[in-house]
Amino acid sequence: MADVRLWTLLTRHNVDGPAVMREQLRHLLEVGRRPRVHLHLVPREVGAYPGLNGAFVIATPADGDDVAYLDNPLQGTVVERATDVLSLRQSWESVRAEAMSHRQTLSVMSEAAEAWT
Structure with a gap:
Protein backbone atom coordinates (compact mmCIF):
# COMPACT_ATOMS: atom_id res chain seq x y z
CA MET A 1 0.00 0.00 0.00
CA VAL A 42 -0.92 26.11 3.94
CA PRO A 43 -1.69 29.30 5.88
CA ARG A 44 -3.27 32.13 3.91
CA GLU A 45 -0.44 34.46 4.91
CA VAL A 46 1.91 32.48 2.65
CA GLY A 47 0.31 33.98 -0.44
CA ALA A 48 1.26 32.39 -3.75
CA TYR A 49 2.96 28.99 -3.54
CA PRO A 50 3.46 26.04 -5.96
CA GLY A 51 0.37 24.17 -4.72
CA LEU A 52 -1.86 26.75 -6.35
CA ASN A 53 -0.79 25.45 -9.76
CA GLY A 54 -3.22 22.54 -9.45
CA ALA A 55 -3.91 19.30 -7.67
CA PHE A 56 -1.73 16.23 -8.08
CA VAL A 57 -1.08 12.92 -6.37
CA ILE A 58 2.22 11.04 -6.23
CA ALA A 59 2.02 7.31 -5.57
CA THR A 60 4.85 4.96 -4.71
CA PRO A 61 3.72 1.43 -5.57
CA ALA A 62 5.42 -1.44 -3.74
CA ASP A 63 6.57 -2.98 -7.01
CA GLY A 64 7.53 -0.04 -9.21
CA ASP A 65 8.63 3.52 -9.74
CA ASP A 66 6.71 6.56 -8.55
CA VAL A 67 3.82 7.71 -10.71
CA ALA A 68 1.76 10.86 -10.50
CA TYR A 69 -1.76 11.87 -11.39
CA LEU A 70 -2.76 15.39 -12.40
CA ASP A 71 -6.38 16.46 -12.43
CA ASN A 72 -8.14 19.46 -13.92
CA PRO A 73 -11.71 20.27 -14.95
CA LEU A 74 -11.23 18.77 -18.42
CA GLN A 75 -9.22 15.60 -17.85
CA GLY A 76 -6.90 13.60 -15.65
CA THR A 77 -3.38 12.68 -16.67
CA VAL A 78 -1.12 9.88 -15.45
CA VAL A 79 2.52 10.98 -15.30
CA GLU A 80 5.15 8.24 -15.47
CA ARG A 81 8.23 9.97 -16.91
CA ALA A 82 10.78 10.08 -14.09
CA THR A 83 11.84 13.69 -14.69
CA ASP A 84 8.22 14.88 -14.60
CA VAL A 85 7.47 12.93 -11.42
CA LEU A 86 10.62 14.40 -9.87
CA SER A 87 9.43 17.90 -10.79
CA LEU A 88 6.10 17.23 -9.08
CA ARG A 89 7.88 15.81 -6.03
CA GLN A 90 9.91 19.02 -5.82
CA SER A 91 6.68 21.03 -6.03
CA TRP A 92 5.27 18.89 -3.22
CA GLU A 93 8.33 19.57 -1.07
CA SER A 94 7.89 23.31 -1.72
CA VAL A 95 4.28 23.05 -0.58
CA ARG A 96 5.30 21.12 2.54
CA ALA A 97 7.91 23.76 3.34
CA GLU A 98 5.11 26.35 3.55
Whole structure:
Protein backbone atom coordinates (compact mmCIF):
# COMPACT_ATOMS: atom_id res chain seq x y z
CA MET A 1 0.00 0.00 0.00
CA ALA A 2 1.36 3.42 -0.94
CA ASP A 3 1.84 6.14 1.65
CA VAL A 4 -0.88 8.64 0.75
CA ARG A 5 -0.36 12.31 1.47
CA LEU A 6 -3.24 14.69 1.08
CA TRP A 7 -3.06 18.42 1.12
CA THR A 8 -5.91 20.82 1.00
CA LEU A 9 -6.82 24.44 1.40
CA LEU A 10 -9.10 25.14 4.30
CA THR A 11 -11.71 27.44 2.90
CA ARG A 12 -14.12 29.68 4.70
CA HIS A 13 -16.57 29.75 1.78
CA ASN A 14 -19.98 28.50 2.80
CA VAL A 15 -20.90 25.66 0.44
CA ASP A 16 -24.37 24.14 1.09
CA GLY A 17 -24.67 25.57 4.60
CA PRO A 18 -22.96 25.24 7.97
CA ALA A 19 -24.03 21.64 8.61
CA VAL A 20 -22.47 20.43 5.36
CA MET A 21 -19.27 22.39 5.99
CA ARG A 22 -19.00 21.01 9.53
CA GLU A 23 -19.53 17.42 8.36
CA GLN A 24 -17.02 17.77 5.53
CA LEU A 25 -14.38 19.00 7.96
CA ARG A 26 -15.22 16.26 10.45
CA HIS A 27 -14.86 13.69 7.68
CA LEU A 28 -11.46 15.09 6.71
CA LEU A 29 -10.44 14.95 10.38
CA GLU A 30 -11.49 11.31 10.57
CA VAL A 31 -9.50 10.48 7.44
CA GLY A 32 -6.57 12.57 8.69
CA ARG A 33 -6.30 10.45 11.81
CA ARG A 34 -5.56 7.32 9.80
CA PRO A 35 -1.95 6.16 10.18
CA ARG A 36 -0.92 6.58 6.54
CA VAL A 37 -2.71 9.86 5.80
CA HIS A 38 -1.11 13.24 6.41
CA LEU A 39 -3.06 16.47 5.99
CA HIS A 40 -1.21 19.78 5.70
CA LEU A 41 -2.78 23.21 5.46
CA VAL A 42 -0.92 26.11 3.94
CA PRO A 43 -1.69 29.30 5.88
CA ARG A 44 -3.27 32.13 3.91
CA GLU A 45 -0.44 34.46 4.91
CA VAL A 46 1.91 32.48 2.65
CA GLY A 47 0.31 33.98 -0.44
CA ALA A 48 1.26 32.39 -3.75
CA TYR A 49 2.96 28.99 -3.54
CA PRO A 50 3.46 26.04 -5.96
CA GLY A 51 0.37 24.17 -4.72
CA LEU A 52 -1.86 26.75 -6.35
CA ASN A 53 -0.79 25.45 -9.76
CA GLY A 54 -3.22 22.54 -9.45
CA ALA A 55 -3.91 19.30 -7.67
CA PHE A 56 -1.73 16.23 -8.08
CA VAL A 57 -1.08 12.92 -6.37
CA ILE A 58 2.22 11.04 -6.23
CA ALA A 59 2.02 7.31 -5.57
CA THR A 60 4.85 4.96 -4.71
CA PRO A 61 3.72 1.43 -5.57
CA ALA A 62 5.42 -1.44 -3.74
CA ASP A 63 6.57 -2.98 -7.01
CA GLY A 64 7.53 -0.04 -9.21
CA ASP A 65 8.63 3.52 -9.74
CA ASP A 66 6.71 6.56 -8.55
CA VAL A 67 3.82 7.71 -10.71
CA ALA A 68 1.76 10.86 -10.50
CA TYR A 69 -1.76 11.87 -11.39
CA LEU A 70 -2.76 15.39 -12.40
CA ASP A 71 -6.38 16.46 -12.43
CA ASN A 72 -8.14 19.46 -13.92
CA PRO A 73 -11.71 20.27 -14.95
CA LEU A 74 -11.23 18.77 -18.42
CA GLN A 75 -9.22 15.60 -17.85
CA GLY A 76 -6.90 13.60 -15.65
CA THR A 77 -3.38 12.68 -16.67
CA VAL A 78 -1.12 9.88 -15.45
CA VAL A 79 2.52 10.98 -15.30
CA GLU A 80 5.15 8.24 -15.47
CA ARG A 81 8.23 9.97 -16.91
CA ALA A 82 10.78 10.08 -14.09
CA THR A 83 11.84 13.69 -14.69
CA ASP A 84 8.22 14.88 -14.60
CA VAL A 85 7.47 12.93 -11.42
CA LEU A 86 10.62 14.40 -9.87
CA SER A 87 9.43 17.90 -10.79
CA LEU A 88 6.10 17.23 -9.08
CA ARG A 89 7.88 15.81 -6.03
CA GLN A 90 9.91 19.02 -5.82
CA SER A 91 6.68 21.03 -6.03
CA TRP A 92 5.27 18.89 -3.22
CA GLU A 93 8.33 19.57 -1.07
CA SER A 94 7.89 23.31 -1.72
CA VAL A 95 4.28 23.05 -0.58
CA ARG A 96 5.30 21.12 2.54
CA ALA A 97 7.91 23.76 3.34
CA GLU A 98 5.11 26.35 3.55
CA ALA A 99 2.52 24.13 5.25
CA MET A 100 1.61 23.60 8.88
CA SER A 101 2.51 20.33 10.53
CA HIS A 102 -0.02 17.50 10.45
CA ARG A 103 -0.82 18.05 14.12
CA GLN A 104 -1.33 21.80 13.64
CA THR A 105 -3.49 21.14 10.60
CA LEU A 106 -5.78 18.78 12.51
CA SER A 107 -6.08 21.31 15.31
CA VAL A 108 -7.03 24.16 12.94
CA MET A 109 -9.48 21.94 11.07
CA SER A 110 -11.08 20.84 14.33
CA GLU A 111 -11.56 24.45 15.40
CA ALA A 112 -12.97 25.32 11.98
CA ALA A 113 -15.41 22.40 12.10
CA GLU A 114 -16.77 23.54 15.45
CA ALA A 115 -17.07 27.12 14.19
CA TRP A 116 -19.59 25.96 11.56
CA THR A 117 -22.65 25.92 13.81
